[in-house]
Amino acid sequence: MKIKMVASLALGMMLAVSGCGTGHDRPDDSQETVTVQTEKGEVEILANPQRIADISGVSDILYIIGHKPVATADADAYNLTEFPTYLAEVLDGARIVGYSMSETVDIEGVLASEPDLIIINPRQEQVYDQLS
Numbered sequence: 001m002k003i004k005m006v007a008s009l010a011l012g013m014m015l016a017v018s019g020c021g022t023g024h025d026r027p028d029d030s031q032e033t034v035t036v037q038t039e040k041g042e043v044e045i046l047a048n049p050q051r052i053a054d055i056s057g058v059s060d061i062l063y064i065i066g067h068k069p070v071a072t073a074d075a076d077a078y079n080l081t082e083f084p085t086y087l088a089e090v091l092d093g094a095r096i097v098g099y100s101m102s103e104t105v106d107i108e109g110v111l112a113s114e115p116d117l118i119i120i121n122p123r124q125e126q127v128y129d130q131l132s
Helices: 002-012 059-064 107-112 122-131
Strands: 033-038 041-046 052-054 117-119
Touching: 052 059, 107 122
Parallel strands: 052 117
Antiparallel strands: 033 041
16 A cells, blocks of 8 residues: 555656657657646646656556666665666666655666656655756
């Protein structure tokens, strides 16, 4: 129940940043956008993002609903260069860009992963403008 509540809160309060200049070729139908309401106001994002950077700490839930992040801040709390054991296989290949409980993140690492959607939580609000 607590995980569902945290996930709903994080996704509901997400500060989505889109249009990070990916340069990836997508079929025309994947260019469809939707407008979502965030704490920063309305944001237009791709309807079906393919490259998600999650620094909010819900990469495991994103995976469960069918999205594997290309960048994540779901690092192991004791070793920030590795995934927690229970996520190692699930997130294999994703770039670790920080720790979700931290206010900072490797902005260059996030942008280098060329995301078409970045999900952050209010804790990382100070990097919102840089990620935009």
